[in-house]
Amino acid sequence: MGISRYLESRKNIAGSACGLVGLVLTFTGVAGPYWPVVVAGLYGAGALIAPPERPPLPEFPDPSAQLGELRGDFEKLSGYLADADLPPEARDLLARLDELLSALLDPGWAAELLAQDPEGLHVLARAVRQDVPEAVDTFVRTRWWTRLTPGQEPPELHLERQLTLVQDELKLLATALRETEARRQESHTRYLEDRGRDR
Structure with missing residues (x-):
């Protein structure tokens, strides 16, 4: 000191x-x-x-800033996926996954809810930064080895299964966000009804 x-x-x-x-x-x-x-x-x-000195709390980016960074990472991921050589079934799955991710990352009501849901934000970040790129990269590398040693289980099956699992997890997140909004709407209805009875 x-x-x-x-x-x-x-x-x-x-x-x-x-x-x-x-x-x-x-x-x-x-x-x-x-x-x-x-x-x-x-x-x-x-x-x-005298009480001991307390170190200042570290400053972390707020959830809206984290979402902004995640949108940038999603754009990078989209560029990476556009260049990857993938089978048609995986392309279809990725198109649906891309649509779901775009909706969740779109600035608006979903972003407002995600800013209040650290666990949901973590699920979304993990899908964009880890799960999808790792699934595609592992497929590309495994497919190369499979060509050298034919007769193995097709790597396409694993890729499709992995992308389906990621999509299912993101659908659960979207459902949870929808239910949060539904509960909020119901609470507002009850508030208005109670207020009307008090008159």
Whole structure:
């Protein structure tokens, strides 16, 4: 800790306050000839009982900023998928997945709900940044080895299964967001009904 930081610290402030009490005792004659020891002792006691310094909380991006970054990553993912050589069935699955991701990432009501749902935001980020690119990359690499050693299980089956699982997870997220809005609507209806009965 630097000198300037120590001078502004709680320990120094508490110690100085107690040291001032020692000076008051000195001027009133209570401390006697041992006043330096009394002042130093009180300063030390004040510094010891002061609460410890608390480090500042780290600043993390707020959910709306995280969604903005995620939209940028989704654009990168879309460019990557456009260049990948994939079978027609996987392309169809990716088109449906792309539509679902676009709807969830679209600025608007979904983004507002996701900003209040860290777990949902995590599911969405994992799909964009990990699950989909890893599924496609693993397929591309496995297909190359399968061509060298024919007779193995087709890697297309795994890719289609993986993309279907990601899509199912995102559908559950979309359903949960829809149910949140439905509960909000029902709550507002009950509020209006209760208000009408109170008249």
